[in-house]
Amino acid sequence: MSSDGDPDCPSPRGSDPSGLPFAQLDPASLRANRSSQKWTRYPADVLPLFVAEMDYAVAPEIRSTLAERVAASDFGYLDGQAASPLAPVFAGFARDRWGWDVDPARVHLATDVSAGVVEVLRLVLADRAGRGIATGSRGRIALATPAYPSFFEMLEELGVEIVEVPLAVSDAAEGPTAALDLAAVEASFAEGPGVDAFLLCNPHNPHGLAHTAEALGALASLAAKHDVFVLSDEIHAPLVHRGVPFTPFAPVAERAGARSVTATSASKGWNLAGTKCSLVIAATDADAALLDGLPPEVGSRASILGVHASIAAFRDARAWLDRAVGAIEANVGLLRELAADLLPGVRVTVPRAGYLAWLDFRGAGLGDDPRGRILAEARVALSDGRAFGAGGAGHARINLACAPATLRAAIDRIAAILPGDAAGADTTATEGASE
Numbered sequence: 001m002s003s004d005g006d007p008d009c010p011s012p013r014g015s016d017p018s019g020l021p022f023a024q025l026d027p028a029s030l031r032a033n034r035s036s037q038k039w040t041r042y043p044a045d046v047l048p049l050f051v052a053e054m055d056y057a058v059a060p061e062i063r064s065t066l067a068e069r070v071a072a073s074d075f076g077y078l079d080g081q082a083a084s085p086l087a088p089v090f091a092g093f094a095r096d097r098w099g100w101d102v103d104p105a106r107v108h109l110a111t112d113v114s115a116g117v118v119e120v121l122r123l124v125l126a127d128r129a130g131r132g133i134a135t136g137s138r139g140r141i142a143l144a145t146p147a148y149p150s151f152f153e154m155l156e157e158l159g160v161e162i163v164e165v166p167l168a169v170s171d172a173a174e175g176p177t178a179a180l181d182l183a184a185v186e187a188s189f190a191e192g193p194g195v196d197a198f199l200l201c202n203p204h205n206p207h208g209l210a211h212t213a214e215a216l217g218a219l220a221s222l223a224a225k226h227d228v229f230v231l232s233d234e235i236h237a238p239l240v241h242r243g244v245p246f247t248p249f250a251p252v253a254e255r256a257g258a259r260s261v262t263a264t265s266a267s268k269g270w271n272l273a274g275t276k277c278s279l280v281i282a283a284t285d286a287d288a289a290l291l292d293g294l295p296p297e298v299g300s301r302a303s304i305l306g307v308h309a310s311i312a313a314f315r316d317a318r319a320w321l322d323r324a325v326g327a328i329e330a331n332v333g334l335l336r337e338l339a340a341d342l343l344p345g346v347r348v349t350v351p352r353a354g355y356l357a358w359l360d361f362r363g364a365g366l367g368d369d370p371r372g373r374i375l376a377e378a379r380v381a382l383s384d385g386r387a388f389g390a391g392g393a394g395h396a397r398i399n400l401a402c403a404p405a406t407l408r409a410a411i412d413r414i415a416a417i418l419p420g421d422a423a424g425a426d427t428t429a430t431e432g433a434s435e
Helices: 027-033 060-071 086-098 113-130 149-158 182-190 213-226 249-256 285-291 296-300 304-316 318-342 370-378 404-417
Strands: 107-110 140-145 161-166 168-172 175-179 197-201 229-233 260-264 278-282 347-349 356-360 395-399
Touching: 060 304, 086 107, 086 278, 086 304, 107 113, 107 296, 113 149, 113 197, 113 229, 113 260, 113 278, 113 285, 113 296, 140 149, 140 182, 149 161, 149 197, 161 182, 175 347, 182 213, 197 213, 213 229, 213 249, 229 249, 249 260, 260 285, 278 285, 304 318, 318 347, 318 356, 318 404, 370 395, 370 404
Parallel strands: 140 161, 140 197, 197 229, 229 260
Antiparallel strands: 107 278, 168 175, 260 278, 347 356, 356 395
16 A cells, blocks of 8 residues: 555544444444435345445545535536546556556546446457457357356346356465466367456455456466457455555556456445446557547446546545555454354455455355345345355355444344354365365
């Protein structure tokens, strides 16, 4: 991390990154004051720890910026053909945090990362079809699984064939670890019809995996060798944990001669999903020319309030981000302690980025649908591992961006429904298994 925040000074004990006492983030209060999906999907007796949304109060710098825009009645349309003031601000953040020199001319706006991914892949598939190298009649897109469930929805919207490449999972002293299976990735590129593009999640959701520079370099080399386009979703990148390096894929791709575009946003790092603004960034001059083919509506459909909120986030709210990461890391530690003490048979993949944790319930005695059992019997809403693709069955994802008391209550509820002999449950399926 850069020195512009103070990563060694987390939030005051007992408060969120904005200084709001954790006691004010109790679920009942949040449910009474917020109208997002997280707080409206389930009945009031359910603790919602599923969707990737923080409970923390938004950074004061962002709140004041939005208040100013509201006072100015600044609710008009964005000009999709004009340079966005957000581009140089993001470039400054990328340079300071990751050493990535972004050319603002290579940056375009989109409504959100999902829209950016879909629109860019449309261009990629059309370009490859025009060059006579598209794979099959529909196109084929590969991704590493288990992966963010909305990836499957995006690719189904495009009508492409989805090629799942399971992550390589191994055991470590602190729990399961995951990495790209580069041999399997190369096989998907080289064998049979091959693939048109690889959808990279960097950092990877749901494992909180910050891919190493070496792994990304190898991926870029394979993509260049086999003429596979890489679209890198880097929405969780601002939330890498302290001391964990983050490697943007674009400069790695450019050095390797690979084609690539990055999709990212302030929405996860600063909890701004509802403001609807994201960025798509070309890695090379050829990719910049490709993005020039985006319809103007792709940019103009972003929210003008989202642009201003994102500028405030990347430029002014970096210290808030650092405190958020500190609070998340504290909850990661708490989860590990609680799981070790209260959840026999449950294995935690420790995240190195973001506020989502991947839980393996296959040894806990909850059957084939642990998420369903936990919702019905413990009244805790987690994300269903089966929706994450190959390797997700028997798993669930939990959101850690909440007050510690909320996390404790959720784990207590789950512990109360575990079978009494869970500690002795058959865990052979988890040993050396591929997720």
